[in-house]
Amino acid sequence: EVQLVQSGAEVKKPGESLKISCKGSGYSFTSYWIGWVRQMPGKGLEWMGIIYPGDSDTRYSPSFQGQVTISADKSISTAYLQWSSLKASDTAMYYCARRGFGESFDPWGQGTLVTVSS
């Protein structure tokens, strides 16, 4: 079974750094792009960026370029999303998803809730 399992919920203070993870299993991790999607409370889905773990080729949405860093460690089939200095406005649910059939996103991870509050 193809599966993406994300790291657990985080509570951080403004200015702190954070790295969340997404571990793939049941398929060749290096052969499919992994994307990250933000969902702010009560809002819709926003695409943040995507990485190809095979060679770490990474693309960012203009809205998130410079705000986050996407990386991957293919030796442990894990993709990452990180912030160097969190803001309260980063409070959201973050999903990873594999780019698969016809370049759709399937499956999705269960989501990681990030709460940034002083």
Place this chain on the structure above:
Amino acid sequence: SYEVTQPLSVSVALGQTARITCGGNYIGSKNVHWYQQKPGQAPVLVIYRDINRPSGIPERFSGSNSGNTATLTISRAQAGDEADYYCQVWDSSTAVFGGGTKLTVL
């Protein structure tokens, strides 16, 4: 940048047919994907590349795409179909999501 537009909400009577639209400039020339998101859950792919259903998705879900509008059709709507639905396309290596449509089954 490319934009896709969805109605905020759609209502359908139990057992009837719901249609959720996704509008965009010449969207018929792009591949459209549809996701279902129930409260507290991650999105699930229900239609990919305009008309294709992933394994496990009921035949009641179908899609079409032509001109400036793509449509997700849910036949014989059930209470369990109540959810938010998002369309998604790719434009210049950028994924674009619609704002989402809340489907209410009456």
